[in-house]
Amino acid sequence: MKYKIVITIAASLLLLSSALQANQLKGHSSPYLALHGDDPIDWHPWGQQALDAARKSNKPLFISSGYFSCHWCHVMHRESFVNDEVAKLINSLFIPVKIDRELEPALDSYLINFVERTRGAGGWPLHVIMTPEGYPVTGFTYAPRKQLMTALTRIDARWQQESLQLKKLAREAYEQMYLAGEEQPAGDITVKSVETRFIHDAMSLANELQGGFGQQNQFPMAPQLTALLTVNTTRKDTHLAEFLELTLDQMVQQGLRDHLAGGFFRYTIDPAWKIPHYEKMLYTQAQMVRLYLLAAKRLERPDYIQIATETADFVLKSMRGRSGGYISSLSAVDQHDVEGGSYLWSxxxxxxxxxxxxxxxxxxxxxxxxxxxxxxxxxxxxxxxxxxxxxxxxxxxxxxxxxxxxxxxxxxxxxxxPPEDNKQLTAWNGLMLSAFSELGLLTGERRYSNAAVSLARWLLRSWDGENLSRSMDGSTPVGSAALADYAYVAEGLKKAWKLSNINEFSEKSDKIAEVAWSRYFDSAGWHASDAMLIPAPGGAGALQGAPMPSPAAVLISLGGNDKSLQRAYSRQLTAIANEPFWYPGHLLAARQFTTEAKP
Known part of the structure; x- marks a missing residue:
């Protein structure tokens, strides 16, 4: 009997060990992670268990980040991650981790920043090799199967020969990149001087023949365009106004916009706005509604209001979730895995x-x-x-x-x-709440006012009085929220209160903002998340605003604790002075501070 008990326990331990190593993504509430649930790769979700497994085995982490509506994520899945040879290689050499970037935005932002700094460009699918201690070693984006296997084999060969040296180098690189402190600009810093630099940098990037910024892919850049529209109300720069109008018209008239069903694609792959990358994101729609409402006023173009209403109507019709929120995206690939297949015509x-x-x-x-x-x-x-x-x-x-x-x-x-990513993300629904509220205030249309009030009440389900969740699986809160969730929801609720005069919205907005200030801002500066699990940069004087508004700037604009608010105001100008183009929200917050003489 004794031996049978020992054997039974040993068998159970073996089964447990096997279960921990097996793919853990099957049936996940994230459609992107569930997509990889049948892969032969032993994917872990992001969490302490994966880090513990890496430290125990002294294997590096192979972190793969993407999202459901991403075309190249589907391509790499089809080419590599369902391949047995690739799976055998990854399983034997690494602790593989799959991340839905929309559920782990702070971590993904850190990883893509690392790849951009070390490779010059980033994107999705994103892959980072990380030491068991949590320091990035190297990273890359899409890679064909043979190239992927060659790269991973070379990384492993070096790891086997000099893992201690690689760990040391990775830590030192992290410290040099993220702990050296912010570069201090020279000379006196004023709102006006930063504003002038912002316009200069924007126009140096401007594509004055076709609109937008740069000569390659074209993104809407709503935070930057919003700041330019606002700044130019006092500048009265005719040349800038013409560029803004050209850009806004191109985004409406060319391929960024779906001319049949409405809504905007995430970006175009050419500088003339003609060929879209076909995914439609909720945050894109929310920002475009607000951008065109602002442009209608600033540029005296009432026809832009129609663009805003059509975009909001598209969201109401095509992106409503089952439980009352709005889904995160519509996929770039169709039901047959063809990029843009839902939008192509023979x-x-x-x-x-x-x-x-x-x-x-x-x-x-x-x-x-x-x-x-x-x-x-x-x-x-x-x-x-x-x-x-x-x-x-x-x-x-x-x-x-x-x-x-x-x-x-x-x-x-x-x-x-197109297939749907039916996650209902708290942050992005917060952005949509602001859009519906602004549209309801301007137009008086009940469908937008009703949508705003309904969405505000739905968002409050993700608030338990102390914490926000990151997303909702039906009506069940899922995951831990980050700074962006708190900032966007607080802003959306405040705007819904202005629309509806429902005091609960204002009271909850103030409380959520208060929690955000206490968790994500301290004497060192802003922290995008308080639950990274690994060494990660924090304490920034400002957070970038692209492709979505800077959550730090949103909170500053909402106001808050006088002492913290004063410290945040005083630091942000210094932090953004060298590259204000990437911090448009902070510039607007600084303008608000100077014009309203806040403490």
């Missing part, structure tokens, strides 16, 4: 859907005469007035024709709608 398909008059209209309005088997829904080439003139028909008839074509194409698209 010439044959168009011929079966449209008659000759409708095809002529589509050719003039959207350039669909060039559509081939691999063409995107092309960009808006002519206004409805110009199309009517070209086709020699009245504008009313052109509008009727446009709606008929839209409905036929949308009906076909519904047969191959």
């Amino acid at each position: 010439a044959d398909k168009l011929s079966t859907l449209l008659n000759e008059d409708e095809k002529k209209f589509a050719a003039q309005r959207w350039g669909l005469e060039t559509a081939g088997s691999d063409e995107q829904l092309p960009t808006e080439l002519l206004t409805i007035e110009a199309v009517a003139s070209q086709l020699e028909i009245g504008e009313d008839e052109a509008l009727r024709l446009q709606e008929r074509v839209r409905q036929r194409l949308l009906g076909e698209r519904r047969r191959n709608s």
Whole structure:
């Protein structure tokens, strides 16, 4: 009997050990992590267990970060992570960890910052090799299978020969990159001088022929455009106003916007805004609603209000979650794993859907005469007035024709709608709450006011009086929130209060902001998270604002504890003076401080 008990215990321990090593992602509430649940790789979710396993085995961590709507994440999954040879290599040499970047935004931001600093560019899927102590060694983005295996084999060979030296070098690199302190700018720093530098840097990056910033991929850069619109209300710079209007028009008229269903894609892969990267993110829609509302006022373009309302209507129709929040994204790949497949049209398909008059209209309005088997829904080439003139028909008839074509194409698209990432993220829903509230205040439309109040009440389910959750699985709170969650929800609730006069929203906003100040700001500065588990940079005087608003700047703008607020105001100008383009929210917070003479 004694021996049977010993054998049983030993067998149980072996089964437990096997279970700890096996892929732990199957059935995860994150669609991205669940996507990898059947991989032969022994994926761990991010957490103390993975770190303990690395330290016990003295194996480096192989951290892979991505998200469900990312095209190249799906490509690398298909090419490498379901491959047995790759899995055998990774399982034997590393402790593999899969991260949904939307559930671990502070960690992902740290990792991508490391890759950008060491490689010159970052993106997703993102991969970082980390020592068991939590210091990054090297990182890279998408890699084909053979290249991935070669790189991992070389990393392991060096690790086997000199792991102690690699650990030492990784720690020293971390200290040099993140603990050296902020670079101090020369000369006197004033809001006006930083504002001047901000405009100068923005216009040095401006693509003045096509709008936007830079000559490669085009992102909406809503925080930067918002700051430029605000700054120019006092500057009255005609040249800057023309650039802003060009950029805003290009984003509406070209390929960044879905001309059939509405909503904006995350970015375009060309400088002319023509070819989208097809994922649609909730945070993009929220920011574009607010940006076009502001632009309507600052540039005296009331037609921009229509863009804001159409974008909000798209969210109401296509991104509403089952429990009352809004889902994080619509995938770049379709149900058949084809990038943009939900938005592509073949010439044959168009011929079966449209008659000759409708095809002529589509050719003039959207350039669909060039559509081939691999063409995107092309960009808006002519206004409805110009199309009517070209086709020699009245504008009313052109509008009727446009709606008929839209409905036929949308009906076909519904047969191959893009998969959803149905996570309901607290932070991004906070941004959407601000958008609905501002739209409701401006337009008086009840559908936006009702959406704002309903969303505010839903968000309060993620608040237990002391803590926010990161996301909601149905109506169940999931994960620990970070600074961005607290800041965006506090701002959204305050705006919902201004819209509705429901005092609970203002009271909860103040309490959530108070908790955020106490957890994420101290004498050293701002901390994006209080639960990183590994050595990570903190104590920044400012946090960047791209692609979403700086959560630190949002909290400063909301106000707070007088002592902390004063310290934050006094540090932010110094922190952003050298590169203000990347800190637009802090510039606006500083302007607010000087104009309102806050303490």
